[in-house]
Amino acid sequence: MTETKRLKKNDGTKEAVSNGKASQIPVVHPRYSDLISRVKNFSIIESTLREGEQFANAFFDQETKIKIAKALDEFGVEYIEITSPAASEQSRLDCIAICNLGLKAKILTHVRCHMDDARIAVETGVDGLDVVIGTSSFLREFSHGKDMDYIIKQATEVIKFIQSKGLEVRFSSEDSFRSDLVDLLNLYKTVDKLGVNRVGIADTVGCADPRQVYELVRTLRGVVSCDIETHFHNDTGCAIANAYAALEAGATHIDTSVLGIGERNGITPLGGLVARMYTADREGVMAKYKLDKLRDVENLVAEAVQIQVPFNNYITGYCAFTHKAGIHAKAILNNPSTYEILDPHDFGMTRYVSIGHRLTGWNAVKNRAQQLDLALSDAEIKEVTQQIKQLADIKPLGVEEVDTLLRKFHHEKTSSEKAEDD
């Protein structure tokens, strides 16, 4: 993405996201791109193997870590961040194993600002270290004027050591949105002068809102010349919007995890961020990432941590492209962009019109069977549609019930075919 292209005028229209039909749909407020915006030029630091390991259910063994790292690399994330090798011997071995995979993605590990941690990390083969300074209480002391020299001295030693090994280094605070602004900027300015690759802002408790994020990142953008990484927890529902606001204000890197897993209710989810960025720059996002691999990555991680993909998950949740009877379903058939900003086909998904009721039709049922990867002939679809209609005439069926019915029907058909083949 060249600077010229980034500064190109947005003429207030965009191509409709529909089934290959490119109609002109007006977007809100024809806007010129801001000069500082990185909405069309950002990198993902995928932290499922670091932040995600702090999720309540997560216990990744090496085999699982490798599977997840490969899947993320296949999807196309620019960076994969993994747990500090100083955390445990197994973590160190896993870190080395992932570095040895030869992935396209750069491998980062997340370490405390201590020489002990840094020394272990630089020997694992990682491309860079994400250094984080202590805890929020550390910065709070700092904000009261204590230990300023000590922090600068420690940071300098760790940063120079990492640089001497030829590795990337990021320097981040914790709980940046509850830290003293002047102290924060002073610290970032100092490490920027030391030549770090990135400084990091972290909303560790999930308290920030998009306008605060925009203000802080924009201010920081004027203070440092290095890249800016941001990390947002989702306790109050702003993790995706905050990431977007950060990019608008000039941040360059966004931390994500698959399904957003992390401490408490997690951070910016990979899928949710992709949905947001796709809406802003469909072509750019499709060029960078293999969007049809998103569902596989999510299923892999969901299985590894024993959770259900939420019913309302971005893009891949079962109702993300579900339209119910009435005006929506009808309009969607005429022109999907009427009620869809995301084209399901771009994500390897298909549209679904609610079918668990007595007025359902076989075309809608066929649609659902395809979503479930169930190969059924039209005659078979018509047969199962009759079964659904009969059941739904007594009581409407939930999607799970219809799915179960379809799977059972498919299983019986497949079994009987197999029996015939034998």
Next chain:
Amino acid sequence: MTETKRLKKNDGTKEAVSNGKASQIPVVHPRYSDLISRVKNFSIIESTLREGEQFANAFFDQETKIKIAKALDEFGVEYIEITSPAASEQSRLDCIAICNLGLKAKILTHVRCHMDDARIAVETGVDGLDVVIGTSSFLREFSHGKDMDYIIKQATEVIKFIQSKGLEVRFSSEDSFRSDLVDLLNLYKTVDKLGVNRVGIADTVGCADPRQVYELVRTLRGVVSCDIETHFHNDTGCAIANAYAALEAGATHIDTSVLGIGERNGITPLGGLVARMYTADREGVMAKYKLDKLRDVENLVAEAVQIQVPFNNYITGYCAFTHKAGIHAKAILNNPSTYEILDPHDFGMTRYVSIGHRLTGWNAVKNRAQQLDLALSDAEIKEVTQQIKQLADIKPLGVEEVDTLLRKFHHEKTSSEKAEDD
């Protein structure tokens, strides 16, 4: 909330949200409240019984609708919006039944801008009508200059009719963020002059981001004198942040649904909005809403539409207040506000430290049993803790496994006590 109080200086500190310990924690960027902000003075229009009925799984019978309406009223929402009585005969009967409950919340119904719909609605006993103009294609034609007079004429007739019955009236467009700005403002200005109570902005496809929302609402705030209602879909993860940005720009009413259920992956969730607003104004939110009823409302709706509450749900998701071993868990025990912006006790929830591993302790297990409402003595907790330790020494346990184990243990204890009583 008086105007004077709203304009009060924010001195840049807030009380820590912890277990009764009020320590001073700095918030980001000490800010003066904007004059137009309604962050501390807003109303919720709860639309589970309208938007939520458009969720794929939703088929509410009258009994369920009444249960949900009562639970929402108990929680304290200012408005309950229900499906148009023109949709079906049963919808009309349900609407009348809910109006007859004598709830504190005002009852609204959502109707198309047609006299036919309005005539049916005004006879049901509702407090007001939320009028929506056609579909986005309607406004798109409008934006090309067609039918302007027709729309104004029709809107005028419907609005005046509703006003003649002494009812509240809101006038909203659909797909406001992909509509022509000048046409949109022109339309709102016209209906404002007719004396509507509210105009409505709707992000029907979920494409808007917080800065767009702020700009549009702030512009509209300067054009109309009536209240401003906003409705945000969550396709790209900004529904909560957009609602917050709208309030910052002067919007007065936010549409929500329980767990966010609605078309596709839904709208601003009630619980998520509450988490966000609590962070901005804990005292105000606690005074208005019975936060400890949130979980009951969510469980009621989740059961009615046959879904699981997502693992990462705001406030009530099982990991919202879950902290895993290491620095977080330790810090949390010293001072919860270090890693929590929401106090679980304010929501009738309790904190949870991950326990499904061999290093677990009985205090942590006791904590979880209390979250699950399982009454067990300390001796019993110590007994079940030993069982968990033995199992986890072979393989770490997921939260569901631990919960199952705890529930089974509790069931056995209760059954044996009951057997002894008999």
